[in-house]
Each structure stands twice: as structure tokens, then as C-alpha cells.
Amino acid sequence: xxxxxxxxxxxPNINPTKxxxxxxxxxxxxxxxxxxxxDVTTRQKALMALCDLMHDPEYVYQAIDIGCxxxxxxxxxxxxxxxxxxxxEVLHIMATHNVGRDSFLEHGIIPALSFLLNDANPIxxxxxxxxxxxxxxxxxxxxxxxxxxxxxxxVWNLQKEQMAVQELILDTxxxxxxxxxxxxxxxxxxxFLKQQLLSGNDSIRAKAACTLMAISIPLQGKNQVWQYDVIxxxxxxxxxxxxxxxxxxxxxxxxxxxxxxxxxxxxxAEAIHPLLGLLRSPLxxxxxxATKALTMLAEAPEGRKALQSHVHNFRALQGxxxxxxxRRAAEIAIKVIEWxx
Amino acid sequence: MASxxxxxxxxxxxxxxYTSRPRALPCxxxxxxxxxxxxxxxxRYGNIMYDRRVIRGNTYALxxxxxxxxxxxxxxxxxxxxxxxxxxxxxxxxxLRPRTPxxxxxxxxVDVQTELYLEEIADRMVEVDVECQTDAFLDRPSTPxxxxxxxxxxxxxxxxxxxxxxxxxxxxxxxxxLVGKTIEQSLLEVMEEEELANLQAMQYAYEEIRNIELAEVxxxxxxxxxxxxxxxxxxxQQWEMVNKHKETSQKIAAxxxxxxxxxDLLPSVFSSLRDSGYFYDPIERxxxxxxxxxLMDEVEKTMEYSMVGRTVLDMLIREVVExxxxxYENKENKHQSLRPKDEHGGPGAMRDxxxxxxxxxxxxxxxxxxxxxxxxxxxxxxxxxxxxxxYMEEGELLGQSEETAIRxxxxxxxx
Numbered sequence: 001x002x003x004x005x006x007x008x009x010x011x012p013n014i015n016p017t018k019x020x021x022x023x024x025x026x027x028x029x030x031x032x033x034x035x036x037x038x039d040v041t042t043r044q045k046a047l048m049a050l051c052d053l054m055h056d057p058e059y060v061y062q063a064i065d066i067g068c069x070x071x072x073x074x075x076x077x078x079x080x081x082x083x084x085x086x087x088x089e090v091l092h093i094m095a096t097h098n099v100g101r102d103s104f105l106e107h108g109i110i111p112a113l114s115f116l117l118n119d120a121n122p123i124x125x126x127x128x129x130x131x132x133x134x135x136x137x138x139x140x141x142x143x144x145x146x147x148x149x150x151x152x153x154x155v156w157n158l159q160k161e162q163m164a165v166q167e168l169i170l171d172t173x174x175x176x177x178x179x180x181x182x183x184x185x186x187x188x189x190x191x192f193l194k195q196q197l198l199s200g201n202d203s204i205r206a207k208a209a210c211t212l213m214a215i216s217i218p219l220q221g222k223n224q225v226w227q228y229d230v231i232x233x234x235x236x237x238x239x240x241x242x243x244x245x246x247x248x249x250x251x252x253x254x255x256x257x258x259x260x261x262x263x264x265x266x267x268x269a270e271a272i273h274p275l276l277g278l279l280r281s282p283l284x285x286x287x288x289x290a291t292k293a294l295t296m297l298a299e300a301p302e303g304r305k306a307l308q309s310h311v312h313n314f315r316a317l318q319g320x321x322x323x324x325x326x327r328r329a330a331e332i333a334i335k336v337i338e339w340x341x
Numbered sequence: 342m343a344s345x346x347x348x349x350x351x352x353x354x355x356x357x358x359y360t361s362r363p364r365a366l367p368c369x370x371x372x373x374x375x376x377x378x379x380x381x382x383x384x385r386y387g388n389i390m391y392d393r394r395v396i397r398g399n400t401y402a403l404x405x406x407x408x409x410x411x412x413x414x415x416x417x418x419x420x421x422x423x424x425x426x427x428x429x430x431x432x433x434x435x436x437l438r439p440r441t442p443x444x445x446x447x448x449x450x451v452d453v454q455t456e457l458y459l460e461e462i463a464d465r466m467v468e469v470d471v472e473c474q475t476d477a478f479l480d481r482p483s484t485p486x487x488x489x490x491x492x493x494x495x496x497x498x499x500x501x502x503x504x505x506x507x508x509x510x511x512x513x514x515x516x517x518x519l520v521g522k523t524i525e526q527s528l529l530e531v532m533e534e535e536e537l538a539n540l541q542a543m544q545y546a547y548e549e550i551r552n553i554e555l556a557e558v559x560x561x562x563x564x565x566x567x568x569x570x571x572x573x574x575x576x577x578q579q580w581e582m583v584n585k586h587k588e589t590s591q592k593i594a595a596x597x598x599x600x601x602x603x604x605d606l607l608p609s610v611f612s613s614l615r616d617s618g619y620f621y622d623p624i625e626r627x628x629x630x631x632x633x634x635x636l637m638d639e640v641e642k643t644m645e646y647s648m649v650g651r652t653v654l655d656m657l658i659r660e661v662v663e664x665x666x667x668x669y670e671n672k673e674n675k676h677q678s679l680r681p682k683d684e685h686g687g688p689g690a691m692r693d694x695x696x697x698x699x700x701x702x703x704x705x706x707x708x709x710x711x712x713x714x715x716x717x718x719x720x721x722x723x724x725x726x727x728x729x730x731x732y733m734e735e736g737e738l739l740g741q742s743e744e745t746a747i748r749x750x751x752x753x754x755x756x
Contacts, residue, residue, distance in 0.1 A: 015519075055526070055529040055530050055533050056529055137544065213552065217555065251552055254552075254556045255555075255559070258563045259563070260567075284549065285545075288549055292556045292557065292560075299560070299564060299567075325550050325553055329553060329557075332557065
């Protein structure tokens, strides 16, 4: 009978899909070399291992130090789908760290990634948009995206993509537009967003409203919003079921009613009543935005007259609000309503 | 290792392969009597792990299980005892048997053939018949076990050293590694996600406040702009109003002034018109326009006639005088040295009165001119006839002055 013996050696390939990670500080340099190898399988395995390692910030820093970003940039143009998918995934994980974002700006990853905007593989595009979303949350990153003239192509892609990716692109656009909205205003974004406001998906509506909020910060945006009759739609959305959608719609209204035309359009669309309802919303953002929007409307004489009977709401809000910003906003609202020329 | 390599395509967990798999032999006939447990034998071939024939667990404390259908241990023990007794008896009997005495020292017993003809003792066994009789009073021993002859095929499986292993033990380190790595990775990812979520929440809060502040700034800007525009407009309005006010007052003042100024415009116009003779009596005008010029022309003609007459007369006189003068001069030239002064005095004396006349006439003509001017301005009806007379007088004087002027010029020409 054979002997039952425990072998001391682990089997050689526990996970054949990942490259073996060398010990200690040799891990990343070796992976970097493997990334540049000729064999597709080696590259794929190295990419999978890199994906896992990049979750650790120290490894990210080391990787950037030894120049992994350059090799990744070269891999973005690879023919093999899996290599591109994994490369974009690694870049996405790196973009969630601040060092990663900075290195992207230094190495010019944004233009390299922009070639993949029309890639055939949907997962690749999804990772790409996730990377852009994280990059756009940094102000310098958003500026970089705007400077490379990517906004028109992003708007164009927004109209073509699926819902999940659309959400990502909307997030990216919202952050970028807060930096500089001039290019977007020229690419007919407002009518498209108006359509999105009617979509069935909750998060799409919320994000579209958020992007509208960002786009109506500059004066031209406000004019466009009024021109395309988005304001009645926004007022309608104030009665939506989802809190987030209500809050964002109130925010967009807040910006759009700064101009006189916007104010009168909102007053015509009977915005005061739903906004008053929002003052008691559970979401703080909704309360803040609604207060501000009502303040804007109170600047107009008709609005002031209508709101004078509701001043007690604002006093209540001022009294019981936890955040200082809400209290201040309520104070300002009361001051504006009770102003006499 | 070859088996491992060829196993790549087999199921994932199996790192072991066979060239011939072990299987239970299919056998239809019953091998053992009283075999109630035959149905337990699984007919499938398969996992060696679940094979009862394979020893599992400790191999140094084996339990020798009974073959099914065997007699119980009590009987077995009795059997063993009987066997031992038989053996003991056999040994005792052997000791009683006569034996060849032991050899002496230095000698050895050897079997030797003592026959005449030596026989080769090859494989011819020494046969000895021995009879034995059992004890009369012994119990009949039980029948020995019936072990049937082995039939059928034998199949082996070769198990090399180290191939049989205990799965639980072997898998533990691998599992540790796998699970450990997975947990490590997932911990890392979860921490990262938590961090991201925290950052996101902070950013969210910041965004809220930022939006609010921005909206506030814009509102204030807008308010400022509106107020400023309103102020500008009001100022503009006010300025315009003041302007208009000023203009209106100016207009009123101008109007009043103009009215006053023009109040006596009408009478003055009328008076000046009347003065200039625009309101005329047609008969008077007719007389003035028609009759008087004709009259004047006639007067002029008459005067011209008289003047012409006088001129002719003057010319006659002149010729005569000239002739006499020339005659006289001719005479004088002869006596030129005698009387130079008288000549100078003569023409000079002649000249003076006309010169004096000329001055007079000139002064008269000077006085005539303003008279004429005034008359041009104010042609009054009353002064008309008197002026006619004056004209006639002056015409006479004029004729006279003309006469003397002609004379003067003649005199000059002479000299």
C-alpha cells in the first residue's frame, strides 16, 4: 500500500490566470518588465496581478515611480481586447488615488485614453468612463479634460451609450462643467439633458438634473436653459418621488432663476408651491437648494408678495436646522422677503 | 509530473490521473455464504476515497475486521485452543520418539548408502508411512473455513509513493494561501472603497455648500446689477425730467419775450411800411410815377436846351477869346521879356473865380447829396412840391457849376 504523505510543496500554479508576484520590492519592477513583454499571455497575467496590487496606495506610488504608467499607456493601443480592458481597469483603480490622478495629468493619459472613446468593446469604454469620472473630481483633472477638448466628444458619446455608462458620463460632465462650461454650451447639451430628465431611470434623472445645475452656472447656460423651456420640466420634477432628483432639480432651478427671465418663467410654472414642500425634505441638500431657489424668486415683486405669507416656514427652518449653512440660507431668505424698496 | 501535465484538461480539482482507473470487479455469483451484506457493495467504480477496501486513517492501529460470514470470536478462540493443544501433543510425542543418539565428539552422523549397488538418491522422496490416530475422546473439531478458490481476473492499480494523500491535510495549506490572499485583497479593496465613500461624502457636503454659496453670490450680483440699473434708469429719468423742465421754462421765457418783442412788431411794421411808402394812395402814386418823371424829363430837356444854347454861346465866346489871346500872345511873345508876370496873373486871375466858383459849387453839391439821400429815404407827400422847386433851383445851380467845370477843364487843357 502506498504511503499517505503530505507533500511540503504547494502546487506550482494555484491561479494560472495571474502572474506570480515576486517577493517584496521586486514585485512591481518584475511586473513592469512583464508588461512590456512580447507574449500576450504574459502581458495579460501581469495585468491581472497589477490590478490586484493597485488597490494598495503604497504600491500605486511605487508603480508610478518606476514608470508603469508609460507601459500602460503603450498597452492601451494593444490589439487584444482583454489587454485593453485590463489596462483601463488598472488605470481606473489608479485614478481613485490622488497620486494616480496627478501622474495621469503629468503623463498625458487623457489624450491617450481619448482614442478609446469609440472602442468596440463595451467593458473597455465603461472602465474608460470610470477613469474619467474619478479624474474629473479633481479640479485640475477637470481642467485637463476640458483643455483637451474632450467635452464635445463626451457629449456625443453620451447620446450613443447605454444607461450605466451614461450615468458615468453625466457624472464626469457635471464635474467638468463646474470648471468651464463654454464648450458644452456650444454642443447642444441642454436639449439632450432635457430629454434625459424624462427618462425612467431614477439615477439618470438625478444625474441629468445635477448636470443641468452645473451647466446653468454661467450666464449663457442660464439663458439657454430658459430658451429651451427646461424650467417647467424642472418644476415638474420637484414633485418626483426620489429625493435626490428633487434636490438636484431644485438646485438647477436655483441657478436658472438668477436671471429675470428665469424668475418669471419659474413663477409662471408655479414653482413656489413645490419648493415650499421641499423645505421639509429629509435630504439636507434639498432643503438648502429649495431655500435658495425661493430666495431667488422672492427678488421678484410677485414672488415676494406670494411668499410673504409663508415666512413662518423659513423661521421654523432657521430655528431647527442643524447645519449652519441651512440657518444662514433661511436668514437670507427672510431678509429678502421682508425687504422694502 | 507527466500525469499532472496531461491533467490540464481534466476537472479542476483533480491533480491525479490513472492509466487505468481502479474499479470494483463486476461479479455476478455470490462469493460468500451467508452473505447478507452483499448488497452493500457498490457496483459503481469510482472514487478510491469511498472504497471500503482502501485503508483510511491510522495505519499503525489496524483493526482486522472480520470477513463477512465468519464464526464469532468465541468459536475462533476455541479453535485456536484446540490447535494449540494438538500442537502441544505433537511436540510431546516427538520427544518420546526414539532417535538416533547424538554423535560423539569430533564425529558426525552422515547418511550413507550401505547397499551393494549405490543408488542415486535424486528426487526420490523418502516415504514414510505414518499412521496416526486421533484421540478417542477428543471432540470433533469444527469444520475448517471454506475458502473458495480464487477465480476471475485480478486487476491492479499501481500507486506510487507519495500519490496517496490525505485530502484534508493536504488541502489545508493551499486553502490557507488561497483564502488568505483573497481576504487580503478584499480587505484592501474594502478599505479602499470605504475611503472612497468617505471622500465622496465629504465632497458631497462640500459641493452642497459650494453650490449654495455660488448661487448666493450670483443672486447678490444679480441684485446689485438690477439695483444699479434701476438707479441708472431713475437717474436718467430724473435728468431727462430736469432737462425737460429747463427746456420748458426756457421755452416759456422765450415765448413770453418773443411775444413782448413782437407785441409792437405789428404797429412798427405797419409804421415802417407806411414810412417806406408801401401804403400809397394810387392817384398820388400814379402822379408820382407817371406824371412827375415826365415832368422832370421835360424840365431836363428844357434845361438842356438852354444849357446847350449857353454852351454854344460859351464856345463862341471862347473861340473869340482864344483867337484874341493867341493874337495877343503872339504879340506878347515878341515882347516876352518885357512882361512875364502879367501873363501868369491873367490866366491865374481867370482861373481863381472859376476855382472859387468850383469850391462853392462843390460845397453846394455836397449839400445836395445828403438832401438827395434823405429824400430817397423819406419821400413824404407834403415835401413833394417844395422839393420840385428845390430841384429846379438846384438844377440851375448844377448847370452853372457844370459850366464852370467845363471852363476849368478847358482852362487846364490850354495850359
